[in-house]
Amino acid sequence: MTKPLKIVIPMAGFGTRLRPLTWSKPKPLVSLAGKTVLDHLLNMFRSVPDFKSAEFVFILGPSMGDQIQDYVAKHYPDWHVDYAVQPEMKGQSDAYWQAREYLHGPMLMAFSDTLIEADFSFLDQEKSDCIAWVKPVPDPRRFGVAELDDAGAVTRLIEKPQNMDNNLALVGCYYFKESEDLISAITKQIEDEITLKAEYYLADAINILLDRGIKMRTENVETWLDAGTPDALHETNRYLLSHGRDNTNELGSLEDTQIIPPVFIHPGAKVSHSMIGPNTSIGEGALIQGSTIKDSIIASGAKVTNSRLETSLLGHDVTVTGLSGKFNLGDDSTASS
Structure with missing residues (x-):
């Protein structure tokens, strides 16, 4: 050229x-x-x-x-x-x-x-x-x-x-x-x-x-x-995690937490007393405590406490406390029981 x-x-x-x-x-x-x-x-x-x-x-x-x-x-x-x-x-x-x-x-x-x-x-x-x-x-x-x-x-x-x-x-x-x-x-x-x-x-x-x-x-x-709809985004997330984006082997020790691959957990995220995966990605600065999360995309800065999330999409700086189910929440949202 x-x-x-x-x-x-x-x-x-x-x-x-x-x-x-x-x-x-x-x-x-x-x-x-x-x-x-x-x-x-x-x-x-x-x-x-x-x-x-x-x-x-x-x-x-x-x-x-x-x-x-x-x-x-x-x-x-x-x-x-x-x-x-x-x-x-x-x-x-x-x-x-x-x-x-x-x-x-x-x-x-x-x-x-x-x-x-x-x-x-x-x-x-x-x-x-x-x-x-x-x-x-x-x-x-x-x-x-x-x-x-x-x-x-x-x-x-x-x-x-x-x-x-x-x-x-x-x-x-x-x-x-x-x-x-x-x-x-x-x-x-x-x-x-x-x-x-x-x-x-x-x-x-x-x-x-x-x-x-x-x-x-x-x-x-x-x-x-x-990547144009929530369902497509989940499907693509699953594919990418199972084709090179899984970083399970790089995570090291997470406090009292079970990981079910494939997952991506940013090194800057904090996860404790939880079960994560499969097909879950967690962004930088996210805080996950006492929760079960699978088949979900958690953006940076999100906080999830004492919750069970499945097939969920959480935007940046979302806070979820004490909930169970499927959620699609935009940036800066708060949801609690």
Whole structure:
């Protein structure tokens, strides 16, 4: 690649499906397996050619974007990151349109709640104009799919097909050899007002490119994880803990506490007289006393005392005392018997 690879992540959505966790923070900063969703997403790209020279473009929403900028400045101070703002939620294509001043040369994009296991190291040798990452699924009707010709080239993208003839679901990750081509197609899409429910969908812009004759192919992924709903967040937490994020062997002695792997307990958390796990992550500064917690995500600074939690999501600095059950509590909440 003669120009730096742009890695573009739209994150302007309100994260309504993850409320109350997202009332006070953007979805990418929700806790997941000992990190944030954003950390896992950024780690996904480390196999790209010449990763240290890659330039990130984050497309933020009109509110709480400062939290993303502060987090990146603190945890990734040496990375090149540009920011654009999508002032209105007018769809995927509109998000990229708002970032057009930064989009030159090759670009790799992924939606902010899409986590995949993929090897991107081949991109500097790629011959196609565009790649869509896909995963075969039993029922494609809930997804967008890629339609292929007999030679395996993409002929069209279809949103939520009515039949099950094509099961190659689009996972929300794309590569463009020339990002200017995409911006040109989005310009045409906006001029022609090609929308669905008043939103500009990326699939329509890509179909414009296909009509113009670009060469597009698919790349299969085996692992496709989601972090956009509470159920998906739990499922992804379980997967990550059982695939490398478990730190049971590093915990040392915890006072009168039983650990059932896999778990992640931050070294700065304090846990005593409790049973933790399986599939539980506990953040920095959390305090757990006399409690049983399983299949849950406990964010930093949370305090849980004399409680039994299962399949729960606790935001930052939540306090739970003397309760039993399943809870989904946003930052700074207090719940007690």
